[in-house]
Structures are given as structure tokens and as C-alpha cells.
Amino acid sequence: MPALLTVLAALVASGACAYHRSSLRTWAVALLVTTCVAGWLFGAHAGMWVLLLIELLITVPLLLVDFRRGRISAPLLKAFAKATPRLSATEQVALDAGTVGFEGELFSGKPAWSKLLGQPRPLLNAEEQAFLDGPVEALGKLVSDWEITHQLADLPPPVWDFIKRNRFFGMIIPKTYGGLGFSALGHSAVLQKLSTMSPTLASTVAVPNSLGPAELLLHYGSEEDKSHYLPRLAVGEEIPCFALTGPTAGSDATSIPDTGVVCKREIDGVETLGLSLTFDKRYITLAPIATLIGLAFRMYDPEHLLGDKEDIGITLALLPRSTPGLEIGRRHFPLNIPFQNGPVRGKDVFVPLSTLIGGLAMAGQGWRMLVECLSVGRAISLPSNATGAMRGAVVGTGAYARVRRQFGLPIAKFEGVEEALARIGGLTYATAALSRATAAAVDRGERPAVPSAIAKYHATEWARVVAGDSMDVHGGKAVQLGPKNYAGRGWQAVPIAITVEGANIMTRNLMIFGQGAIRCHPYVLKEMAAVALEDPKARLRAFDDALFGHIGFGISNAVRSLTLGLTCARIGASAGDAFSRSYYRRLNRYSAALALSADVAMGVLGGKLKFKERISARLGDVLSYLYIASSILKRYEDTDRPAADRPLVAWSLQYVTYQIEQALDGVIRNFPVRPVAWTLRALIFPLGQRQTLPSDQLGSKVAELICTPGEARARLAEWVYLTPGEHNNLGLADALLADVMAAEPLERKFAKAVKSGQLRSHDHAAQIDEARQAGVLSEAEAGLLQALHQRIADFVAVDDFDPAELAAVQHPERLAIEDKDDNQQAA
Known part of the structure; x- marks a missing residue:
């Protein structure tokens, strides 16, 4: 028993060093000292000397650098060089095209949250805000989405003229070339607002500001080409x-x-x-x-x-x-x-x-040029349009669910509807945070290849979920197309965003982890770079440093995964306040689990991992959800930790952490080498899967938030076009919700009179008039209720059409027959 206790003490010391990522020298000293102290305290003198001898045989060769390199690293270098699949030229270009931001910390197994929280708070500048309040608002008054989608199949000429004249196509073009010179956040804000007016309008404006001639000319064009084309592109003289x-x-x-x-x-x-x-x-x-x-x-x-x-x-x-x-x-x-x-x-x-583009010097460099510029389309255009659509769904669906009544209650009070509303609110909060985070990364000068793929995939996929929930809550209101329908076109637009800029299946299965595993891993790229060095001494030195750093990294993540799993991530220093601290700790745990499982997958499967797309996709999901969760926490901090937003923050974080556990479980269940899978499960889930989806109670709180005017709903509705107008049904819905909520005391008084039998009329308008005559309602109150009920009726109404109005092609001979029939009937 004394010898066993001494061994356990040595293992605990080693585990502590691994958990805290101590250096090799520190580990060796701690191991030897602990063995001596424990052996003396427990009286295991013979066992202590045997254990010390074993430890010295392990630690001394590792600490003798020249011996380690010659006898250990050199043979491993040869094996690694043979086993490592060579990157194709296109893969190498893709890896070289991006930069690594905070996603690298998430792959480290021990994120430095101070780096995330130390990033500047993303804010619009005065010019960008003025543009949103001025030209963008003015453009909204010109836009009728029904006219665009059904009558013209195009933007009307006044809208084309307006967006050209006001340089909507020049948001990414610097002012020196006649553009607006907006930040990525400003660019994103404009697209989000446009997407709440019309998906067609948002797509039209997004494309010239995304991957295209302007972006390519800015990066690679000659000064002559820039001076010629960019001013013309900025004002729409060139499309x-x-x-x-x-x-x-x-x-x-x-x-x-x-x-x-x-x-x-x-x-x-x-x-x-x-x-x-x-x-x-x-x-x-x-x-x-x-x-x-x-x-x-x-x-x-x-x-x-x-x-x-x-x-x-x-x-x-x-x-x-x-x-x-x-x-x-x-x-x-x-x-x-x-x-x-x-x-x-x-x-x-x-x-x-x-x-x-770029002249002869850039001939043959097109793939690199495309990959470097694609990140803008993925990081800004598509996530922004998706986020704007989701924000619009919050405004419209929240208002409709509160205004529309069945069985004497607003449908927002039905638990089935609450479930959909909670998803709409929680996923919109998460997507808005993700969209802002990727825009901020671009503004910091990063080229966020991996985050842009994450943002494109998850923003468009969650937009599909939110659009579906919005359709379900609205029911027939959303099915019947027409000028009053603000949800149907959004539902139709979802597959387009999912398909463009690389289909989402490809993005998830090939790109996110495929690039992230190499770019974000702290040692894999170093090992690959070491193998490529020509100088033998430099090659061995670089490989040795990377190899033993990688080994320590892997051991540390195994220990951290097990320790944080056993303690349910309740230990360790963390960022955040009393509300958010537990979430940071959970992410510490999942970061270690990602790093461990990625190392195991790459080490065991090697080059075959490229063809195990579903395992790669699930590992990419873990990285994605970690990045999204960090974006949510950053958004919570940037808005000064508002108590009103906590249900949204909690719902979205619980949702994404649940998805992390599901993805890790999917990797383990489907890992082809079963003994390795069993070991991974023991290290990652020592107490089983603990994370659950958000509770019904929390979902009810989120549903209430998006159906009630207030600061939380207002933040979700940021950059939504809310000015009420003939063609802006979202603005009408938002204004109606505020008035309905303000009139609730009056509605209760009126409903009480109806229920008590005091009012005998069956017609609603007649009941209000009867209540006025009976003194239940004053003249002003009766008029207010009458007008409000008419507005509600107009809001929930759907459009109907003469059959000829819906014809895709107007046939003169058919119209002539219809006119003749109409004249005969009139006669």
C-alpha cells in the first residue's frame, strides 16, 4: 500500500503539471521531488528507489536535448515524413490564404479569454450610422417587395437609380476612389437592414460588395485599373x-x-x-x-x-x-x-x-486570389443577409403571436408556439453575435478563413430553422402570398443562401475542420513546415520542438478533459460574471475535448481522415459551436452584461453546448477503431453526457421577450427597417404590437364586461358601441379600441386576387374573352 500511494502521488503530480501545461523540466523536477517526499512520508523506501530509477530512465533522455533529437526525434521524423499526406497545391493555397484569430485559442484546449474580451467593441462610426438613418431609410420607402417579386421580377427603375446614386455598390470601395469606405460592420449593418425590406434588394447590393471585380481590383489591380474602374463601380456606372x-x-x-x-x-x-x-x-x-x-x-x-x-x-x-x-x-x-x-x-x-486582373504577374494565381477574397462573401454578405432575415422574423413573428388570438388567448401563450418562438429568439441572438464577430475580425485586419466558413454555414442553416418556425407560427397568413405577406419570400430565399458561395454540405464536411485542424492547431502546421525544411539540422531541430510540444499538448488535453469532465467543469479560473462564469468553464472543457479528439483522429486515421467526412464534419461542428459560444459571450460583455438579455444568452449557450456534446458523441460512436473510441469516451465523458437542451421554462422567458416591447427585443431588432409604411409590414407589425400592449388594461376592462353578460351584442363593433353607451368605455376609449381592432383585422388579413392578376404571362386573346364575359354579365 505505501508503494501504491507513492505511485498515485507521482501520477497526481504529473497530472497537475499536465493540466497547467508546465514545461518538461518543471514536470521532471516535480515528479522526482513528489516521489521522494511521498516515499518518505508513506515509508515506501524500497518502492521509492525503484520508482525514482524508472522516472530517471524516462526523464533524463528527454532532458538531454541532443540525445533526444538523435535517438528519438530523428526516427520519428522519417516515419512522420512518410505517413503525412502531401498537400496539393490548391490545399496549400487555401491554408496560406487565411489568418488565425480567436478560433486558434478554442483549438488550444485552454483558451485565453482575456484575448477575446480584450478585442475592441465593434461599433458603427458616425458616417455609417448616418447612412443607415438617411439613404437606407429613404430607400425603404421606395421598396415594395411584392412589386419586385411578383409584378416586375426586378427592382423598379427608381430603386436602381437610388442605389447607384447613393453608392450602395461602393460600400467596400475606399473614399479615395469615390466609394463609401465602410467598415465590415457598417457593410454588414446595411445588408441586414436591406434584407428586412426585400431579399432581392439585399442580394443585389451584396454581390458588388462581395467577391467580384471591386474586391479583386482593390487587392490585386494596378493603380491605373483602380483609378479607372473603382469610381465607376462605386456609383453604378459599371455593374x-x-x-x-x-x-x-x-x-x-x-x-x-x-x-x-x-x-x-x-x-x-x-x-x-x-x-x-x-x-x-x-x-x-x-x-x-x-x-x-x-x-x-x-x-x-x-x-x-x-x-x-x-x-x-x-x-x-x-x-x-x-x-x-x-x-x-x-x-x-x-x-x-x-x-x-x-x-x-x-x-x-x-x-x-x-x-x-493584376496583369501578367498574377497569371496563374487566380485560385489564391479567389480564396483570399472569398472570406468577405462568407464572413459578411451571406451571414448579414441571413441575420437580417432572422431579426425580421423576430419582429414579425413576435408581434403576430402576441396580436393573433385563439381560444381567447394570444397564440404566444400556447406552449407549442412558445417552443417555436424560443428557437426564433435564441438562434437569432446567437446568429447576430456570430455575424458581428466575423465582421469585427475583418475590421481588425484578419482574413478569417475558418470563421467565415463557420458564419456562412451556421447563419444560413439557422435562418432556415427560423424561417420554418416563423411559417409555422403564422400558418395560413404566411402561406398566402401577397403584399401583406412578409414571411413567405424569406422562406423561399433560404435555399439560395445555403447553396451559394459553396454549398453548405461542402462547407461543413470539407472546409471547417479541414482548414481549422491544420491552421488552428498549435503544432500540426509547425510539424509539416519542419518536414519541408531543406537543412537537415534545422529540420530535425524544428521537428523535435514541434513534436515534443505536440506530445505535451496531447497529454495536457487528455488530463484536462478528464479532470473537467469529472468535476462537471466547476473548477479553474475563468472570465465572466456570476451569470456567465459557468459557461466559460464549460467551453474550457469542450476546448480540451476538441483538441484531444482532433489529435486522436488525425493521429490514428492520418490521411484517411480526409475521406471520413462525417467525422470531420462533427469535429468541425465542435469548433463551430465553440466559436459561436465565444461570440455570444463577447456580445453579452460588449452590451455591458444586460440582465434583460440573460434568458437569450442562456438559451443560446445551452443550445450550442448541447450541440457540442452531441457532435463529440457522434465522433466517438462512429470512430472506426473501437478501443480508441472507448478511451476517448472515458476521457471526454467520464460521467456521461450532462448537457441538455434549454428547459421549457427558459424557452417561455425567451418567447415572452420577443413578444413584448422592451430593450431585449429592441436589441434583437437592431438594423431592422421599422418605419411603418404601406409596403413595410414589419414596421406596421412593430407599431401595432406596442399599441396592443399599451391597450391591454382597456382590453381587460372590455373583456370583463363581455364575460359578465353586461354587453348583449354579438358583433364586435356593436359590443364596443354598447360598452360606450353603458359607460363601460369612454368615448375616447371606445374610439381607440375600435381603431385598434380594425388595425388588428387588417394585419392578420391575407390577400386575394383576380385570377388574371396572378397569371405569369398575360395572353391578349384570353384577356379579350374575359373582358367580353365581364361586359355581358354587367349587361
Whole structure:
């Protein structure tokens, strides 16, 4: 027993060092000292000397650096070099394209929360706020989504003129080139507000400010091209599009069949060096009206007119619409959200080399250019449009659920409706925090490749959930399309966002963990870089440092996972206040679990992990939800920890931490090497899965928040277009909710009179008049209730149409027959 106690003491000392990530030297000293002290205290003298001998045999070779490198690291370096799959050129470009922000801390197993909380609070500047309050508000008065989607299948001319004149297309263009020069947060705020007016409008404005000619010119264009094109793009004098997607390659630029062959042609009597382009593109937003077409293609030089290389690689060019042979096809019709979208084609289209974006120096660098610029589309445009739609759902659904009554109660009081309302409120809070976090990362100068993929995937997926819940709560009100329906088009728009900028299936299964595991891991990239070094001594030194850092990292995460699992994450220093501290501790636990399970998956499966997409996707889910949870906590801190928001914060954090445990469980249950899976479960879930979905009681609190005017609802409704107007049903809903809540005491007094039998009329209007005559209501009160009930009736009403109004194509001969029939009936 004394010897066993001595061994246990040594293990505890080792575990403590691993938990706190002590250095190798500190661990060795702590281990030896603990063994000596424990052996002396417990009287295990013989056992102590045996254990000390074993410990010295382990620690001394590790502490003798030259011996360790020559006898341990060198053989492992050879094995690692053989086992590690080589990255393709496209994979390497993707890895090099982004930067690592706080997501790297989440992959560390021990996040430094001070780094997150020390980031500046993202705020709009005065110009951006003035733009939201001025031109954006004014634009809202011009917009009728029903006119856009049903009558015109396009933005009306006054709207086109307004967005061009007010430089909505120039938000990312610096002021020096005539643009607005907005921050990423300002850009996001505008898109969120536009998306509450019309999905078509938001998509139209988003595209020129996302991946396209302006973004590419800013990063890679010559000063001459910038000075020429950017001012014209800013004011809509040029309308841009970017042609990447093709019928067989989708958004995989590395597989596009479109070609540009270097050749010479005689142009106006002058022999000109240029490209013969053959391409077939589709799903190109703004193509039908574009005057400037960005084009991605693979460039070849078979005659070696430029050099020795024949396959130059993916290249980008900028073509005027007037280019001979360039064909803009007819329009696509994306799910009744009629933003301008269509195909672009060309066969043997000759253009001079001056059309290359970035000139000859950037020929063959198109994939890198695209990957570096795609993060803006993923980090800003799509998450912002999704967030705006979700904020609009909070406003409209919350108001409708409170105003619409059945069985004598607002439907918001029914538990089934509360469940949907809680999801709408909680997921909107989480998505708004996520969208703001990625915009803030861009504004800090980061290139958030992994967070942008997380934001794109989860914002659009949760927008689908919220849109579905909104449809369910509204019922027939949302099914019947027409000017009064503010939910139906949002439901139709959801699959578009999920599909573009890389389909969500691809984003989740291939990108998030595929990039995150290497970019965010503190040692994997260092090990891979060490293997690539040419100097043998430098290679061995770098590999040894990374290897033993990685080993210590893995042991630490195993110990931290087990310890935090056994204590249910109730120990350890943490950030936050009394309300949020437990959530930080839970994230500490899940961070260690992610790092451990990712290391095990990469170590055991190696290159096969690339083909285990579902395991990779679940590990990506863990990273995603950790990032979202950190965004929620940052948002809570940035708003000065408002007590009113705590139900929303608690619901969203409980929801995402539950999803983390489900994803980890999915990895373990499906891990192909079962003994490894059993070990992982013992380390990660020593007491089983503990996290549950938010309680019904908490859900009821969230539902109440979004159905009641107040500061929490107002924060959720930030950047929603709320000015009441003929075509702004969300604004009407918000104003009606406030008036309905203000009239509740009056409604109770009226309902009491009806219930008591004091009023004998059956017609609602007659009852109010009877109440006025009986003195139950004053003249003013009766008038107020009458007007309010009429507004409620107008709000819950749905549209109906003459059949001819719904015809997609107006046939003159049919209209003539209908007119004749109408005249005969009238006669």
C-alpha cells in the first residue's frame, strides 16, 4: 500500500503539471521531488528507489536535448515524413490564404479569454450610422417587395437609380476612389437592414460588395485599373458580376473546364498578344445587366509565347460587356427571388493580356486570389443577409403571436408556439453575435478563413430553422402570398443562401475542420513546415520542438478533459460574471475535448481522415459551436452584461453546448477503431453526457421577450427597417404590437364586461358601441379600441386576387374573352 500511494502521488503530480501545461523540466523536477517526499512520508523506501530509477530512465533522455533529437526525434521524423499526406497545391493555397484569430485559442484546449474580451467593441462610426438613418431609410420607402417579386421580377427603375446614386455598390470601395469606405460592420449593418425590406434588394447590393471585380481590383489591380474602374463601380456606372460557377465544376475553381489559350491575333492591323477564351458559366448574379464581367479560367500557353510553362493555372480577367463574342444568356429564376442572375458564355473570345486582373504577374494565381477574397462573401454578405432575415422574423413573428388570438388567448401563450418562438429568439441572438464577430475580425485586419466558413454555414442553416418556425407560427397568413405577406419570400430565399458561395454540405464536411485542424492547431502546421525544411539540422531541430510540444499538448488535453469532465467543469479560473462564469468553464472543457479528439483522429486515421467526412464534419461542428459560444459571450460583455438579455444568452449557450456534446458523441460512436473510441469516451465523458437542451421554462422567458416591447427585443431588432409604411409590414407589425400592449388594461376592462353578460351584442363593433353607451368605455376609449381592432383585422388579413392578376404571362386573346364575359354579365 505505501508503494501504491507513492505511485498515485507521482501520477497526481504529473497530472497537475499536465493540466497547467508546465514545461518538461518543471514536470521532471516535480515528479522526482513528489516521489521522494511521498516515499518518505508513506515509508515506501524500497518502492521509492525503484520508482525514482524508472522516472530517471524516462526523464533524463528527454532532458538531454541532443540525445533526444538523435535517438528519438530523428526516427520519428522519417516515419512522420512518410505517413503525412502531401498537400496539393490548391490545399496549400487555401491554408496560406487565411489568418488565425480567436478560433486558434478554442483549438488550444485552454483558451485565453482575456484575448477575446480584450478585442475592441465593434461599433458603427458616425458616417455609417448616418447612412443607415438617411439613404437606407429613404430607400425603404421606395421598396415594395411584392412589386419586385411578383409584378416586375426586378427592382423598379427608381430603386436602381437610388442605389447607384447613393453608392450602395461602393460600400467596400475606399473614399479615395469615390466609394463609401465602410467598415465590415457598417457593410454588414446595411445588408441586414436591406434584407428586412426585400431579399432581392439585399442580394443585389451584396454581390458588388462581395467577391467580384471591386474586391479583386482593390487587392490585386494596378493603380491605373483602380483609378479607372473603382469610381465607376462605386456609383453604378459599371455593374459588375463575377463568372466562376460552371455546369460541371460548380464553385470548384480548381476543376473549371473554361480555358484561355495564349495566342496572337491581328487587331486593327496590329499583331496583338492575348488570350482565346472559351467558357460556359451559370448562376452568375447580376450577369444579365452587368457591364463588367470578372472571369475565372485555366490559362495555357502551348506555343510558349510567355515562357517555358504550358499550364499556367487558374487566372482571372476583367471583360467589358462589349467584348466581341461574349454572350450574356437569358435570366435564371432563383426560387421566385428575382435578383438578376444568368449564364455567361463565349467561344474563342479574344482579349488582350491587359484584361488580366493584376496583369501578367498574377497569371496563374487566380485560385489564391479567389480564396483570399472569398472570406468577405462568407464572413459578411451571406451571414448579414441571413441575420437580417432572422431579426425580421423576430419582429414579425413576435408581434403576430402576441396580436393573433385563439381560444381567447394570444397564440404566444400556447406552449407549442412558445417552443417555436424560443428557437426564433435564441438562434437569432446567437446568429447576430456570430455575424458581428466575423465582421469585427475583418475590421481588425484578419482574413478569417475558418470563421467565415463557420458564419456562412451556421447563419444560413439557422435562418432556415427560423424561417420554418416563423411559417409555422403564422400558418395560413404566411402561406398566402401577397403584399401583406412578409414571411413567405424569406422562406423561399433560404435555399439560395445555403447553396451559394459553396454549398453548405461542402462547407461543413470539407472546409471547417479541414482548414481549422491544420491552421488552428498549435503544432500540426509547425510539424509539416519542419518536414519541408531543406537543412537537415534545422529540420530535425524544428521537428523535435514541434513534436515534443505536440506530445505535451496531447497529454495536457487528455488530463484536462478528464479532470473537467469529472468535476462537471466547476473548477479553474475563468472570465465572466456570476451569470456567465459557468459557461466559460464549460467551453474550457469542450476546448480540451476538441483538441484531444482532433489529435486522436488525425493521429490514428492520418490521411484517411480526409475521406471520413462525417467525422470531420462533427469535429468541425465542435469548433463551430465553440466559436459561436465565444461570440455570444463577447456580445453579452460588449452590451455591458444586460440582465434583460440573460434568458437569450442562456438559451443560446445551452443550445450550442448541447450541440457540442452531441457532435463529440457522434465522433466517438462512429470512430472506426473501437478501443480508441472507448478511451476517448472515458476521457471526454467520464460521467456521461450532462448537457441538455434549454428547459421549457427558459424557452417561455425567451418567447415572452420577443413578444413584448422592451430593450431585449429592441436589441434583437437592431438594423431592422421599422418605419411603418404601406409596403413595410414589419414596421406596421412593430407599431401595432406596442399599441396592443399599451391597450391591454382597456382590453381587460372590455373583456370583463363581455364575460359578465353586461354587453348583449354579438358583433364586435356593436359590443364596443354598447360598452360606450353603458359607460363601460369612454368615448375616447371606445374610439381607440375600435381603431385598434380594425388595425388588428387588417394585419392578420391575407390577400386575394383576380385570377388574371396572378397569371405569369398575360395572353391578349384570353384577356379579350374575359373582358367580353365581364361586359355581358354587367349587361
